[in-house]
Amino acid sequence: KFLKRGSFLDLPLSIRFNNIGPMLAVARDNFDLTRYLIKEVLQSEEKRLETLRGFYPEAKAEDWRIEIAGQRVQIIKKHAKNGGILQFGTELVAAQDGSLAALLGASPGASVTVSIMLELIQRCFGEQVKSEQWRTKLNEIFPAMADVLASDAERYREVQSRSDALLQLEQSVSA
Numbered sequence: 471k472f473l474k475r476g477s478f479l480d481l482p483l484s485i486r487f488n489n490i491g492p493m494l495a496v497a498r499d500n501f502d503l504t505r506y507l508i509k510e511v512l513q514s515e516e517k518r519l520e521t522l523r524g525f526y527p528e529a530k531a532e533d534w535r536i537e538i539a540g541q542r543v544q545i546i547k548k549h550a551k552n553g554g555i556l557q558f559g560t561e562l563v564a565a566q567d568g569s570l571a572a573l574l575g576a577s578p579g580a581s582v583t584v585s586i587m588l589e590l591i592q593r594c595f596g597e598q599v600k601s602e603q604w605r606t607k608l609n610e611i612f613p614a615m616a617d618v619l620a621s622d623a624e625r626y627r628e629v630q631s632r633s634d635a636l637l638q639l640e641q642s643v644s645a
């Protein structure tokens with residue numbers, strides 16, 4: 471199932487003439503990973519508890535329950551050399567007209583959220599971003615972009631100090 475409430479037919483129904491090659495190439499090149507993931511999904515409660523005890527020896531079955539933590543999505547891309555590759559990062563996919571966008575990937579976490587949202591804004595609202603009103607508001611929200619921070623140490627220290635204060639963190643050691 472692709473989604474929590476999806477169908478077991480999701481995968482077979484997603485296969486098309488133009489994507490079967492990359493899917494088979496990924497299956498071929500990632501057989502060990504596929505076998506491992508299937509083994510993990512089919513693991514008994516007893517085996518899961520045994521694994522947990524490797525980290526917490528006093529673990530008791532009655533103190534634990536399985537929770538669905540979310541659904542992960544892997545991206546398969548066509549690749550000239552390999553036929554297809556499994557991408558482990560996070561990717562923004564958007565319609566050309568900007569009317570629809572989705573964030574796909576294994577772990578779209580906090581470490582990439584801001585940069586991906588900025589990319590989304592630029593891709594889906596390209597004309598508006600060029601306006602003075604939008605630029606002013608974006609500069610207020612994001613006082614410095616990554617390229618500015620990479621080349622301006624003083625600006626980096628200002629932004630980090632402001633972030634530390636807002637998050638009520640101790641002063642960080644800045645380079």
